[in-house]
Amino acid sequence: MSQDSGTPTPVELMRRGYEALNRRDFDAFVSFYAPDAVVEARTVAERFEGRAAIRGFIEEFWSAFEQYQAKPDEILDLGHGVVFVTNRVTARLPESDAELQMRDGQVYEWEEGMVVRAILDLDVDAARAAAERLAEERG
Numbered sequence: 348m349s350q351d352s353g354t355p356t357p358v359e360l361m362r363r364g365y366e367a368l369n370r371r372d373f374d375a376f377v378s379f380y381a382p383d384a385v386v387e388a389r390t391v392a393e394r395f396e397g398r399a400a401i402r403g404f405i406e407e408f409w410s411a412f413e414q415y416q417a418k419p420d421e422i423l424d425l426g427h428g429v430v431f432v433t434n435r436v437t438a439r440l441p442e443s444d445a446e447l448q449m450r451d452g453q454v455y456e457w458e459e460g461m462v463v464r465a466i467l468d469l470d471v472d473a474a475r476a477a478a479e480r481l482a483e484e485r486g
Contacts, residue, residue, distance in 0.1 A: 427485035431478035
């Protein structure tokens with residue numbers, strides 16, 4: 348997809364998705380997902396199928412924190428509909444001053460302008476390798 352055509356690239360859509368998450372606008376966030384999309388959340392060892400399940404997972408997870416911010420360190424379009432994200436999370440539990448930090452790797456498969464599958468993995472290097480393999484397979 349070309350920037351000059353007015354059609355946003357997957358990288359731009361990912362940035363918009365992070366903005367929606369950080370506003371806690373879960374409906375806007377899941378609007379980037381295909382209706383039958385799948386999220387493999389290896390971070391919590393679960394799998395979620397469909398927008399409603401994905402939204403429920405994200406909303407429930409985020410609601411456990413009084414403060415939660417997800418910030419991509421990098422968003423890479425690997426081609427063939429594959430995007431890799433290194434994500435940094437800063438969070439705080441209710442009634443706590445302690446700041447929690449986490450970094451994860453995320454692999455997104457895009458088709459026709461929508462995420463059809465996402466993999467969230469605490470092992471950033473393994474996620475990057477999986478994204479590179481997937482882009483090569485889809486090429």
